[in-house]
Amino acid sequence: MAKLFAGxxxxxxxxxxxxxxxxxxxxxxxxxxxxxxxxxxxxxxKEKPDxxxxxxxxxxxxxxxxxxxxxxIGVADQFAPADExxxxxxxxxVQGHSKLAWHIAExxxxxxxxxxxxxxxxxxxxxxxxxxxxxxxxxxxxxxVIPLCVNVIQYPSPTGNRCFNLGKAxxxxxxxxxxDIKVAIFGTGGMSHQLQGERAGLVxxxxxxxxxxxxxxxxxxxxxxxxVEYLREAGSEGAELVMWMIMRGAxxxxxxxxxxxxxxxxxxxxxxxxxxxNEDK
Amino acid sequence: MRTDRDYSDIPGTYVFDPEHSxxxxxxxxxxxxxxxxxxxxxxxxxxxxxxxxxxxxxxxxKAVLERxxxxxxxxxxxxxxxxxxxxxxxxxxxxxxxxxxxxSKETFQKMMLxxxxxxxxxxxxxxxxx
Numbered sequence: 294m295a296k297l298f299a300g301x302x303x304x305x306x307x308x309x310x311x312x313x314x315x316x317x318x319x320x321x322x323x324x325x326x327x328x329x330x331x332x333x334x335x336x337x338x339k340e341k342p343d344x345x346x347x348x349x350x351x352x353x354x355x356x357x358x359x360x361x362x363x364x365x366i367g368v369a370d371q372f373a374p375a376d377e378x379x380x381x382x383x384x385x386x387v388q389g390h391s392k393l394a395w396h397i398a399e400x401x402x403x404x405x406x407x408x409x410x411x412x413x414x415x416x417x418x419x420x421x422x423x424x425x426x427x428x429x430x431x432x433x434x435x436x437x438v439i440p441l442c443v444n445v446i447q448y449p450s451p452t453g454n455r456c457f458n459l460g461k462a463x464x465x466x467x468x469x470x471x472x473d474i475k476v477a478i479f480g481t482g483g484m485s486h487q488l489q490g491e492r493a494g495l496v497x498x499x500x501x502x503x504x505x506x507x508x509x510x511x512x513x514x515x516x517x518x519x520x521v522e523y524l525r526e527a528g529s530e531g532a533e534l535v536m537w538m539i540m541r542g543a544x545x546x547x548x549x550x551x552x553x554x555x556x557x558x559x560x561x562x563x564x565x566x567x568x569x570x571n572e573d574k
Numbered sequence: 575m576r577t578d579r580d581y582s583d584i585p586g587t588y589v590f591d592p593e594h595s596x597x598x599x600x601x602x603x604x605x606x607x608x609x610x611x612x613x614x615x616x617x618x619x620x621x622x623x624x625x626x627x628x629x630x631x632x633x634x635x636k637a638v639l640e641r642x643x644x645x646x647x648x649x650x651x652x653x654x655x656x657x658x659x660x661x662x663x664x665x666x667x668x669x670x671x672x673x674x675x676x677x678s679k680e681t682f683q684k685m686m687l688x689x690x691x692x693x694x695x696x697x698x699x700x701x702x703x704x
Contacts, residue, residue: 308667352654357606358599376609378661446654448591487691489653491586491644493671494682496690521580525697529587529653558686561667 295393295470297463297478298574299340300540300548301333302508303423304564305349305481310382310422313430326564329554330426336552336568337427337435342477344390346397346439346463348539349419349481350446352377355411361447362409364459366401367416367440368394375415384421390437393470397439400466406459416440423481426566436477445482445533453516456535460542467543480540482533484555485526486562495528496563501555504534505567508541509550515541530562545571585702586675588647598650604628604638605655608662617662643674 309326312318318327354375356362369389374381401408420440428435441463444450451459460478467476484504487495507515515538523532541548551568558564581589588594595602604625607613617624625635637645638659646656660670672682675691685691695701 353602353606353652353658354609358595358602358652358655376611378609378614378658380611446590446652447595448589487587488657488667488671489647489674490588491675492584492691492696493586493674494685494691495693495696496686497693498689500693521584524581524587524589525584526693529589557689561671561686561690563690 295467295472295474295476297467297476297543299568299570300478300480300544301427301568302480302537302540303426303566304483304559304562305419305422306559306562306564307418307422308560310418310425313425314382326556326559329556330566332552333427333566333568334429342436343474344393344437344439344476346441346476346478347420347423347481348441348443348479348536350444350533350536351442352417352419354417355415361444363444363451364406365409365411365442366394366398367411367414368398369412369414372414372416372440374421375417377417382421384425385433387416387434387438390439394439396470397463397466400469401462404462406462414440419481423479443536445535449520450532450535453518453535453538456538457516457542460539464543478540478543480537482536483531484534484563484565485528485531487528488530488561494561496557497526498557498563500526501563501565505553505555505565508567508569509548512541544569547572583699585696585699590652594650598652600629601634601646601649601651602655604630605658608658614662643670
């Protein structure tokens with residue numbers, strides 16, 4: 294049977310992808326951040342997940358205000374990088390796992406999570422930057438990917454509790470899939486940042502550090518962070534962190550922290566990364 | 575901005591809530607259209623003619639033409655959408671952040687390098703009025 298063995302939480306700031314694309318990861322500005330990613334790349338190479346479920350948000354690329362699914366799952370064989378206004382990123386086409394994705398979609402819907410199912414889903418930096426962070430600049434991405442897209446742009450985004458429970462249902466779905474494969478789940482976005490308004494540039498390292506701590510110390514506190522607390526304390530775009538709760542919900546209650554790194558600034562953002570593993574991985 | 579929400583007292587923050595979304599639909603969909611290269615070319619050729627295709631309000635139209643980023647947000651723009659105009663203009667997130675917060679690009683960049691805008695003193699509108 295398939296096994297969901299680990300989770301990664303990571304920011305998905307677009308210029309991080311830009312730094313990889315333009316070979317700028319060793320500049321004075323970017324080196325401290327990318328040095329912090331090296332152990333995660335090594336972990337990926339060692340653990341070799343067959344599939345990564347990447348929980349991310351679309352930034353007006355595949356979806357627009359025409360249609361705003363709260364949770365969408367990509368079930369196609371391939372997902373092309375989206376044009377976000379300056380041409381698509383020159384990164385490998387993302388290879389899907391259609392059979393597992395459909396299995397997850399079916400299982401989630403029977404578990405009363407009313408998923409939107411996407412057969413065509415161009416993927417933007419929200420999904421491709423986490424791949425660049427964890428895999429570098431390969432010819433092909435080393436694992437298959439199931440995109441799980443969450444609305445965090447139109448208020449209100451789903452609650453932390455709903456996201457956590459969706460994670461639990463994803464775990465159940467994966468582990469009832471009849472193939473011996475290793476599956477990792479990524480929760481992406483955040484950490485604290487505010488891109489818009491007169492308060493643009495807000496970063497709250499204390500909030501971010503407590504969030505990283507409580508992914509293992511006090512998950513209940515994180516589940517119950519309200520929309521207004523995210524907005525006030527982590528900035529208008531900090532609410533992306535609910536996507537990390539889907540990742541967390543998919544892991545054991547006593548999942549262990551293997552690694553973390555935190556750096557300010559990556560563009561306008563507090564950039565965090567964490568690796569969590571189940572005990573019996 | 576509405577004043578009856580639990581987030582209404584967060585300073586300098588435009589929450590893209592249902593009221594904003596209703597107000598800004600066409601403005602945002604104009605921005606969305608700039609994802610396509612042929613539309614970017616058309617907008618480059620004549621901003622005013624291209625905008626004629628979208629039923630935006632006169633205020634929204636003015637804000638776009640003047641690149642008044644705050645007015646765009648105030649009039650229902652969502653920043654991920656309005657930022658597509660900034661991409662079109664070749665601006666970075668930090669340049670637009672500087673423009674929105676009323677400082678120079680250099681000042682904004684320095685603030686970010688120094689760890690970003692502090693949370694203390696920036697949680698409540700009442701703290702900005704002092």
